[in-house]
Amino acid sequence: MxxxxxxxxxxxxxxxxxxxxxxxxxxxxxxxxxxxxxxxxxxxxxxxxxxxxxxxxxxxxxxxxxxxxxxxxxxxxxxxxxxxxxxxxxxxxxxxxxxxxxxxxxxxIKLIPIASQNDYRWLTRQEVNQILHAIEMLKRTGEKRKAMYKAVIIILVNCGLRVEELSELGLTDVVLDSGLIVIRSGKGEKYRHVPFNVKTRDILQRWLGHHGGKSPFLFYSQRSQQLSVRAIQHMIEKLSEQTKIKFTVHQLRHTYGKQVANERGIEAAATLLGHSNIQTTRRYTQPSLQELREAVEGIEFE
Missing domain, CATH: 1.10.150.130 (Tyrosine recombinase, N-terminal domain)
Structure with a gap:
């Protein structure tokens, strides 16, 4: 062949x-x-x-x-x-x-041995707040677009969705009364529920007030009934430039994974993130390279 x-x-x-x-x-x-x-x-x-x-x-x-x-x-x-x-x-x-x-x-095929180190980066609470504040301060941006931006960010960082899952969310997949998001199109076609808290509900409710039922999807654009993966990534890139905080869609998900793993352990994080292999989730319990850098800052000799 x-x-x-x-x-x-x-x-x-x-x-x-x-x-x-x-x-x-x-x-x-x-x-x-x-x-x-x-x-x-x-x-x-x-x-x-x-x-x-x-x-x-x-x-x-x-x-x-x-x-x-x-x-x-x-x-x-x-x-x-x-x-x-x-x-x-x-x-x-x-x-x-x-x-x-x-x-x-x-x-x-012999792979090069690599020491296991966690090169994932997650955001601090202050950085997330700065991003949300930057959205509120956006110029030449209407309240509807600001509400959508905040809802996108908050679902990624407070619910840990993959960008593909976020793009596929339907209006009926968000159950405000129960505080649940239903993921119907998870990786490997896995169906799962992700709970959210009161602050997330308030931000989602604000966006739904602007939604107008113009699309069966939770997020849409002027050109399409469904906000595409690329459009979401482009939105994040623009916010990263404006806030001077280097972050990606994946880092918002990693931030969620880190918080859940710290509070409730890797089993809970694996379930909420939709991981089929718990070893994938274990990285959230290991110190990142950034944390290791911070650990040695104060111990170096001149």
């Missing part, structure tokens, strides 16, 4: 399996990098079954010697491992489909 065909079939498989858009894009970039390198270095290889252990080792050496154009530094071990893991998943998939590799490329 031609390599290009194999890659296209595997990416289609990932989409059907409802992997996130970012995951599929990440794999696609890894495969593109590999195919470009393969064409330049091993021009005589066109079929996936001809990729040997030697080719895989050569590709790993190439990655280890490559310099990131943005930083001028060598590729981070995590980046190298992502590329190798993408290849491994491709080989495993087609081996399961009956492809007979002339040489076992899977056994040649």
């Amino acid at each position: 031609k390599i290009q065909e194999a890659v296209a079939r595997y990416l289609e498989y990932l989409s059907v399996e409802e992997k996130s858009e970012n995951t599929v894009k990440g794999y696609a970039m890894c495969f593109k990098r590999f195919m470009q390198w393969l064409d330049a270095s091993w021009g005589n290889i066109s079929n996936v079954e001809d990729i040997s252990q030697t080719v895989v080792r050569d590709f790993k050496s190439f990655l280890e010697s490559r310099t990131d154009r943005r930083t001028g530094k060598k590729l981070a071990p995590n980046t190298i491992n992502q590329n190798l893991n993408a290849l491994k998943s491709l080989f495993v998939f087609f081996k399961g489909k009956g492809i007979n590799f002339r040489s076992d490329p899977i056994s040649a």
